[in-house]
Amino acid sequence: MRHIISVLLENEAGALSRVAGLFSARGYNIETLTVAPTEDASLSRMTIVTRGSDEVLEQITKQLNKLVDVVKVVDLSEAAHVERELMLIKVRATGKDREEMKRMADIFRGRIIDVTESTYVVELTGTSAKLDSFINALDAGLILETVRTGVSGIGRGDRILKV
Amino acid sequence: MMMTGAEIVIRCLQEEKVEHVFGYPGGSVLHIYDELFKQDQIKHILVRHEQAAVHAADAYSRSSRKVGVALVTSGPGVTNAVTGIATAYMDSVPMVVLCGQVPTYYIGQDAFQECDTVGITRPCVKHNFLVKDVKDLAITLKKAFHIATTGRPGPVVVDIPKDVTANKCEFEYPKAVQMRSYNPVVKGHLGQIKKAVQLLAEARRPVIYAGGGVVLSDAAEKLTLLARKLGFPVTNTLMGLGGYPATDKQNVGMLGMHGSYEANMTMHYADLILALGARFDDRVIGDPEHFAEEPRKIIHVDIDPSSISKRVKVDVPIVGNLFDVLDEMLKLLEDGFKADPAVADWWRQIEEWRGRDSLRYKQGQHIMPQYVVEKLYEVTGGDAFITSDVGQHQMFAAQYYKFDKPRRWINSGGLGTMGVGLPYAMGVRFANPDMPVACVTGEGSIQMCIQELSTCKQFELPIKIINLNNGMLGMVRQWQEMFYSKRYSQSYVTSLPDFVKLAESYGHVGMKIERPEDVEPALKKAFTEHKNDLVFMDFIIDPTANVFPMVAAGKGLTEMILAEGL
Numbered sequence: 001m002r003h004i005i006s007v008l009l010e011n012e013a014g015a016l017s018r019v020a021g022l023f024s025a026r027g028y029n030i031e032t033l034t035v036a037p038t039e040d041a042s043l044s045r046m047t048i049v050t051r052g053s054d055e056v057l058e059q060i061t062k063q064l065n066k067l068v069d070v071v072k073v074v075d076l077s078e079a080a081h082v083e084r085e086l087m088l089i090k091v092r093a094t095g096k097d098r099e100e101m102k103r104m105a106d107i108f109r110g111r112i113i114d115v116t117e118s119t120y121v122v123e124l125t126g127t128s129a130k131l132d133s134f135i136n137a138l139d140a141g142l143i144l145e146t147v148r149t150g151v152s153g154i155g156r157g158d159r160i161l162k163v
Numbered sequence: 164m165m166m167t168g169a170e171i172v173i174r175c176l177q178e179e180k181v182e183h184v185f186g187y188p189g190g191s192v193l194h195i196y197d198e199l200f201k202q203d204q205i206k207h208i209l210v211r212h213e214q215a216a217v218h219a220a221d222a223y224s225r226s227s228r229k230v231g232v233a234l235v236t237s238g239p240g241v242t243n244a245v246t247g248i249a250t251a252y253m254d255s256v257p258m259v260v261l262c263g264q265v266p267t268y269y270i271g272q273d274a275f276q277e278c279d280t281v282g283i284t285r286p287c288v289k290h291n292f293l294v295k296d297v298k299d300l301a302i303t304l305k306k307a308f309h310i311a312t313t314g315r316p317g318p319v320v321v322d323i324p325k326d327v328t329a330n331k332c333e334f335e336y337p338k339a340v341q342m343r344s345y346n347p348v349v350k351g352h353l354g355q356i357k358k359a360v361q362l363l364a365e366a367r368r369p370v371i372y373a374g375g376g377v378v379l380s381d382a383a384e385k386l387t388l389l390a391r392k393l394g395f396p397v398t399n400t401l402m403g404l405g406g407y408p409a410t411d412k413q414n415v416g417m418l419g420m421h422g423s424y425e426a427n428m429t430m431h432y433a434d435l436i437l438a439l440g441a442r443f444d445d446r447v448i449g450d451p452e453h454f455a456e457e458p459r460k461i462i463h464v465d466i467d468p469s470s471i472s473k474r475v476k477v478d479v480p481i482v483g484n485l486f487d488v489l490d491e492m493l494k495l496l497e498d499g500f501k502a503d504p505a506v507a508d509w510w511r512q513i514e515e516w517r518g519r520d521s522l523r524y525k526q527g528q529h530i531m532p533q534y535v536v537e538k539l540y541e542v543t544g545g546d547a548f549i550t551s552d553v554g555q556h557q558m559f560a561a562q563y564y565k566f567d568k569p570r571r572w573i574n575s576g577g578l579g580t581m582g583v584g585l586p587y588a589m590g591v592r593f594a595n596p597d598m599p600v601a602c603v604t605g606e607g608s609i610q611m612c613i614q615e616l617s618t619c620k621q622f623e624l625p626i627k628i629i630n631l632n633n634g635m636l637g638m639v640r641q642w643q644e645m646f647y648s649k650r651y652s653q654s655y656v657t658s659l660p661d662f663v664k665l666a667e668s669y670g671h672v673g674m675k676i677e678r679p680e681d682v683e684p685a686l687k688k689a690f691t692e693h694k695n696d697l698v699f700m701d702f703i704i705d706p707t708a709n710v711f712p713m714v715a716a717g718k719g720l721t722e723m724i725l726a727e728g729l
Contacts, residue, residue: 014293
């Protein structure tokens with residue numbers, strides 16, 4: 001099962017390596033990991049997408065909570081939430097492909113944020129599945145470069161992760 | 164008052180009532196050593212290798228309720244200390260390790276004796292800190308002691324760059340420390356405890372499975388009260404020995420890979436396990452799938468939630484400090500407890516298992532290691548502190564020395580670190596200066612920290628080294644005999660030193676004991692005539708002796724191999 005775990009942790013040097021080290025030492029899987037300070041600069045918020053059985057997930061949350069720098073841990077996927085990932089994708093845009101690329105970006109509600117004679121950079125936001133679909137919808141030979149942020153997620157409604 | 168970082172370090176240790184620091188000087192910690200020199204409240208124990216400093220601090224902590232403190236220099240000082248830190252971490256020992264570091268402005272430049280201390284130690288500490296500003300030093304040390312001693316205890320490393328120890332700031336030691344990210348649970352959930360008590364009353368084949376947490380939380384007396392009240396059998400893990408009196412009739416002995424027949428059978432066939440500060444690890448329950456075949460209920464009390472439902476599914480988890488949880492349980496049982504009548508039948512079954520006498524052995528022409536430990540138990544009246552190294556001798560000590568009190572049995576259970584025995588004995592002796600201390604070891608393990616004989620001389624530590632010498636890495640040989648068709652790859656130890664002369668060259672007393680009839684007189688002599696000397700007792704034992712019963716790795720708890728003729 002795929003899970004999205006949100007972690008609030010002290011914004012201290014080395015905090016990221018403690019989390020990353022925990023995952024590698026205990027053989028847990030990380031699909032994506034994003035981290036940045038919150039509105040309170042003393043705290044960082046990390047979103048980790050991982051896969052595992054219920055038992056493994058229980059251990060992951062317990063082990064994360066055990067880290068001294070970790071303030072709070074929530075498995076977002078346990079309840080209603082929204083998730084988004086941002087991708088920048090550079091594609092070849094020449095000849096007839098130039099128009100096709102523009103159309104594809106529009107269909108996926110992407111924005112072209114850099115233009116040269118032969119390339120576009122498309123900015124696309126959505127669930128990871130949507131980004132995957134966009135990649136699949138393009139002619140693989142036209143993709144020059146992609147970069148993805150990994151998933152950020154937040155609970156819906158009154159579900160709030162705060163100190 | 165303005166102070167240098169080095170002064171602050173010493174003042175903080177004094178504020179924490181630290182009496183002993185085990186360490187080894189070097190470039191990065193010279194300012195701190197200079198301040199140590201100027202005071203006499205804290206005694207520094209100079210070891211001969213940083214690994215031993217950490218082991219000694221670890222045993223100092225295990226054998227008392229004090230926090231062990233070690234002080235090492237940067238780079239190799241730290242890397243040498245890592246084995247000691249990992250050993251303490253695996254056994255949840257509260258400890259603070261202070262490490263020198265190159266000056267902040269050199270960090271990351273591959274400076275002389277630089278290493279990434281925080282990075283190297285991160286996976287084997289409860290927490291670690293790099294102090295970059297002298298203003299953070301006092302609060303960081305306060306946090307280090309707080310974290311090491313609360314919740315599930317563990318070692319905390321504080322990495323202090325040299326310029327931080329030279330810089331000055333205003334010193335004030337914080338009285339308390341608040342950390343929003345660290346609030347360990349103490350009291351167990353009352354509803355869960357009530358549920359547990361209900362299950363205890365319904366159990367027909369119960370067992371109390373008591374681990375190292377009983378010792379760490381000083382809950383031994385509470386456990387004894389509870390066990391007496393319930394009338395249930397108790398089994399101890401290797402780490403839990405002494406947490407419940409070994410000579411008590413309700414004690415069915417140690418369980419696990421080299422547990423007694425009755426302990427393993429009782430554990431496996433119980434319909435209710437009350438697990439206290441134990442973690443169902445591989446050396447205890449063997450194959451978890453085999454273990455899960457038997458239907459049963461499990462109550463698990465542990466201060467660390469991640470220890471619960473890690474290897475076996477638990478029915479009633481209780482997160483809390485064992486001392487407090489047992490106290491709460493006892494309160495609930497104040498009006499009396501009536502066990503299910505079927506428990507009497509269960510005891511009959513257990514007595515039948517006990518009748519197998521699975522620890523029986525024959526003392527023949529050669530000295531048997533079991534015999535040495537039994538005699539050691541008799542000669543010391545069962546009241547000595549026993550440290551051990553790792554291997555066959557460790558298991559013999561665990562099986563045959565009957566520990567009635569907690570904190571008397573000091574060994575590396577989790578990491579299984581060869582070489583701890585002698586430095587452990589040193590740490591024990593500093594924490595318990597009037598008590599007899601024996602280190603049960605083998606000729607393999609003792610050589611891993613043999614240099615500490617020098618420290619023992621410097622501080623006149625009258626440790627008795629019980630060297631069970633079979634000329635073999637005994638446990639390796641045993642596995643090779645049993646599982647590798649007797650291909651004894653690299654398990655024979657040649658070119659052994661003359662341990663008697665070796666001991667004498669360090670200024671100690673050496674004895675070589677080769678005949679069974681000499682075992683007892685030699686031990687008596689060591690503990691009376693040489694009471695105040697370190698005595699290295701080299702027992703030449705039967706090289707074919709094996710540790711039984713044995714649950715082979717990956718096997719089920721009931722699939723025990725018993726000694727021949729049993």
